[in-house]
Amino acid sequence: MSIEEHADTPLKPGLRAEIDAWVAKFPPEGKRSAVIPALHVVQNANGGYLTEELMRAVADYLELPHTAVYEVATFYTMFDTAPVGRHKVNICTNISCMLMGSDAIVEHCEKRLGIRLGETTPDRRITLKVEEECLAACVGGPMMVVDGHYYTQLTPEKVDEILDNLE
Amino acid sequence: MSEKAEATGPALVTIEVDGVEMQAPKGSMIIEATDRHGIDVPRFCYHRKLSIAANCRMCLVDVEKAPKPLPACSTPVTDGMKVSTRSERALKAQKGVMEFLLINHPLDCPICDQGGECELQDLALGYGRGVSRFSERKRVVKDENLGPLIASEMTRCIHCTRCVRFLEEVAGTRELGGMYRGEHLEISTYVGHGVHSEMSGNIIDLCPVGALTSRPYRFTARAWEMLSHPSVSPHDSVGSNLEIHHVRGSIKRVVPGENDSVNECWLADRDRFGYQGVYSDDRLARPMIRGESGWEETDWELALEEVVRQLRGVVDGHGADALGALVAGNATLEEQYLLGRLARGLGTANIDSRLRQADFSDQDRRPPFPWLGLALEDLERQKAVLFVGGNPRADQPIINHRLRKAVKAGARVSYINPQRHEFNYRTDQHVVVPSAMVRELALIAAALLDLTGGEAPGGLDTLRDGAKPGETHKALAKELRDAGRGAVLLGSLAECHPQASALRALAALIGKHADVAHGVIPEAANLAGAWLAGAVPHRQAGGIPEKIPGLDARDMLEQPRKGYLLLGLEPELDCADGAAAMAALRQAETVICMTPFVTGSMLDYATVLLPVAAFGETSGTFVSAEGRWQAFPGVAQPVGEARPGWRLLRVLGNLLELDGFDYNACDEIGAEVERLCESVQPAAVSEWRVPPVVRPEKGMQRIGAVPMYAVDSVVRRAAALQQTPQATDISVGLHPSDAAALNLADAEWVEVRLRGNSVRLPLRIDDSVAKGAVSVPSGLRETAALGPMFGALSLKRA
Numbered sequence: 005m006s007i008e009e010h011a012d013t014p015l016k017p018g019l020r021a022e023i024d025a026w027v028a029k030f031p032p033e034g035k036r037s038a039v040i041p042a043l044h045v046v047q048n049a050n051g052g053y054l055t056e057e058l059m060r061a062v063a064d065y066l067e068l069p070h071t072a073v074y075e076v077a078t079f080y081t082m083f084d085t086a087p088v089g090r091h092k093v094n095i096c097t098n099i100s101c102m103l104m105g106s107d108a109i110v111e112h113c114e115k116r117l118g119i120r121l122g123e124t125t126p127d128r129r130i131t132l133k134v135e136e137e138c139l140a141a142c143v144g145g146p147m148m149v150v151d152g153h154y155y156t157q158l159t160p161e162k163v164d165e166i167l168d169n170l171e
Numbered sequence: 172m173s174e175k176a177e178a179t180g181p182a183l184v185t186i187e188v189d190g191v192e193m194q195a196p197k198g199s200m201i202i203e204a205t206d207r208h209g210i211d212v213p214r215f216c217y218h219r220k221l222s223i224a225a226n227c228r229m230c231l232v233d234v235e236k237a238p239k240p241l242p243a244c245s246t247p248v249t250d251g252m253k254v255s256t257r258s259e260r261a262l263k264a265q266k267g268v269m270e271f272l273l274i275n276h277p278l279d280c281p282i283c284d285q286g287g288e289c290e291l292q293d294l295a296l297g298y299g300r301g302v303s304r305f306s307e308r309k310r311v312v313k314d315e316n317l318g319p320l321i322a323s324e325m326t327r328c329i330h331c332t333r334c335v336r337f338l339e340e341v342a343g344t345r346e347l348g349g350m351y352r353g354e355h356l357e358i359s360t361y362v363g364h365g366v367h368s369e370m371s372g373n374i375i376d377l378c379p380v381g382a383l384t385s386r387p388y389r390f391t392a393r394a395w396e397m398l399s400h401p402s403v404s405p406h407d408s409v410g411s412n413l414e415i416h417h418v419r420g421s422i423k424r425v426v427p428g429e430n431d432s433v434n435e436c437w438l439a440d441r442d443r444f445g446y447q448g449v450y451s452d453d454r455l456a457r458p459m460i461r462g463e464s465g466w467e468e469t470d471w472e473l474a475l476e477e478v479v480r481q482l483r484g485v486v487d488g489h490g491a492d493a494l495g496a497l498v499a500g501n502a503t504l505e506e507q508y509l510l511g512r513l514a515r516g517l518g519t520a521n522i523d524s525r526l527r528q529a530d531f532s533d534q535d536r537r538p539p540f541p542w543l544g545l546a547l548e549d550l551e552r553q554k555a556v557l558f559v560g561g562n563p564r565a566d567q568p569i570i571n572h573r574l575r576k577a578v579k580a581g582a583r584v585s586y587i588n589p590q591r592h593e594f595n596y597r598t599d600q601h602v603v604v605p606s607a608m609v610r611e612l613a614l615i616a617a618a619l620l621d622l623t624g625g626e627a628p629g630g631l632d633t634l635r636d637g638a639k640p641g642e643t644h645k646a647l648a649k650e651l652r653d654a655g656r657g658a659v660l661l662g663s664l665a666e667c668h669p670q671a672s673a674l675r676a677l678a679a680l681i682g683k684h685a686d687v688a689h690g691v692i693p694e695a696a697n698l699a700g701a702w703l704a705g706a707v708p709h710r711q712a713g714g715i716p717e718k719i720p721g722l723d724a725r726d727m728l729e730q731p732r733k734g735y736l737l738l739g740l741e742p743e744l745d746c747a748d749g750a751a752a753m754a755a756l757r758q759a760e761t762v763i764c765m766t767p768f769v770t771g772s773m774l775d776y777a778t779v780l781l782p783v784a785a786f787g788e789t790s791g792t793f794v795s796a797e798g799r800w801q802a803f804p805g806v807a808q809p810v811g812e813a814r815p816g817w818r819l820l821r822v823l824g825n826l827l828e829l830d831g832f833d834y835n836a837c838d839e840i841g842a843e844v845e846r847l848c849e850s851v852q853p854a855a856v857s858e859w860r861v862p863p864v865v866r867p868e869k870g871m872q873r874i875g876a877v878p879m880y881a882v883d884s885v886v887r888r889a890a891a892l893q894q895t896p897q898a899t900d901i902s903v904g905l906h907p908s909d910a911a912a913l914n915l916a917d918a919e920w921v922e923v924r925l926r927g928n929s930v931r932l933p934l935r936i937d938d939s940v941a942k943g944a945v946s947v948p949s950g951l952r953e954t955a956a957l958g959p960m961f962g963a964l965s966l967k968r969a
Contacts, residue, residue, distance in 0.1 A: 056361075056362055069339070069345035069348075070345075070362075071345045071346065071347065071348035071360065071361065072345060072348065074348060074350060074361035074362070075348040075349055075350060075361075078350040078351045078352070078361065079350075079351065079352045
């Protein structure tokens, strides 16, 4: 693979510094390990989602094949590859939460927001993410993660309150 | 285990598989042992040339004392291990895996191109259930366009990842990957930019199902109705082994023939898809004679009589020296031999195959045939390689593949070229204008002599043009000297260089003083054969020097002859100077074209057209760059009334009443040449002789490299290859600083002028081109009018 110049990269110096801080945590031959934090850095700076251009820039910066970065970005549900709303709502639907009634929570959210899982409200306020895997809070099921914050033991009323407080 | 114990422990362990005791190298996998002993273990993802993924789980076997079945592909053998591949537990596991694999696999075998040669289909017969227990909906995966060579039907994919691993590990371009996850996993490029590797076609063979199939071959035949015959690739001097699949004499596709010493189990796309050119619309079906009232089709008898009459006319009227014979470098050894004998029988040694070369000054001192200098297989064991003039990735993809393996094993490969190329491995590339390549090599030689204390041979100082070796030259010289195993190789561009003899002499000098191999890579499939068969003007078959050498390819065109015999070439595209070739042919009285194809320009200059068999249609022999003789049968039915070249030349020899043209079969001719070459040993140039110094003309220098899909008349007609980006991007490459200096930075089209000829082409600003040089590819209709591959040119906005 050719190593491209970084001159016209969309990775601005501030972002590069943040990525460099992550790269420094790994041994030099393990530079590729910084791909997940680097994608987070870039995604956060881009309104919560990744573009092809950004993924390629991360790949070039970490000297990885483009495809390898696409693989990572599409594998993890914490990365979005299409525009999203201002807030990401992830409702756990894995087994413990499901047994505790997460289906009803999903249904309630969908009705309340007028969108299906995987969609964004027309005012681009909220994206209801399709959450495939366990979010590691079984003890508090049903639960959801909103913009990185955990909300447990959900009820429809509690969900309404949380959603209403989102800008 | 400590390193020492590991090293001294037994190299082989004994295992027992299905009651059979066998030995296997320590650390090898169970499946390698079973494969070696012919015990069949089902598998999809395992491939002996690829890394182990163990993701299909089909090869689960029963290992004694193991709590559950283990994948044979990723379980190392241990001493005393007892494996059962057919026990109830093993079979149950395999059947279970098969059931899962079939959950999402469509039942579309009747309309699937892989049907009949599908690994999944075959194994489902043995391990699948008659009826599926799944009533859920199968998943559907959207297809993406992978380009003109590979058709995809990704719903059929079982995610073995062989294609992903091949592209990453062997082709060195990670163009495919596993996107998304779990049941959403898709093998894809994600961005839909296609697969562009020059070796991409191999993923078609690797795919165990019908997810990746050959686009050109698609729906044209079924596996069971085809016959398979071995052949050899006519597109480069590697001599890749092929299997031609045909239905009643019509070639349907080409797949690799396995030969670990040559192409392993891979094929370059050019070798795989080139066959399409055989069935191009412009095949010449019947002999044609130019009469009073224009071209007329005729029968063979009349045509050959006419050829004899015209040849006699030239010889009787102007002397035999007025005749010139040019034969393609990828014609068979037999054709080259017979044409050489025919020309000599008529009284002239004016015959040549080195059509793209320009410097023949050292031909008498050259070894019996242009030789790679080492075995193809040994390329990957080199520690340092200096490659001068050429882009093996395009010119000889399998050589590039071997060099890539060397680099992966720690070798350093350096290039001296007028243009930086994109390689699929780490390289050092030194980019200079074409004329400076000699100086660079001379400086490396000088640095090497400084290092070894050797004495500079006469003329070296002239070649280095007063310059002193720089750090790069010293480093390269040291690298080669310290390599132990190293090589200096001259690629296709070096062989066609106007100062090729100087490059060869310098490569030999470096080879000698660094104690490394040196050699050349002939630019055509059977150029080595041409030397051995006497299709060169200075040597007869077997390398016997000609008493009075004939004219070389260049002189034959620059000193126009009255009559020409052409076999298998399109002179305007296959000669070093297409414009000179056309001028010479147009003025000739007689031009006999023995050709598979008829072109507009042939109708313009030829007097008789004789249809000859193309690739696959004739038997013959090719001698590769490493000196490997490979004979192959005629497989396909020649189109129309075309005849194999050797038959045609044999009859012509008889009609001309020349002695010794009574062959009954092609292999008699091959055997005769082989006898003549009995004592021939491959060799490299050894003695130093001061090469002639050529001062470059003033001005921007042309780099007229031949693009990978323009090397010969068959490839140029291979429809699918011609749609690849490698073929469609025809432009003039100019360094940005030159573009600025010439005020062309914003020009879209330029007019290129070279020796009074001009063509108009799109401009590409490209910093990979040497400053002072311009990349204008040759071998293309678009640039044929321009003339020589190298030379001073001028550019202006158009």
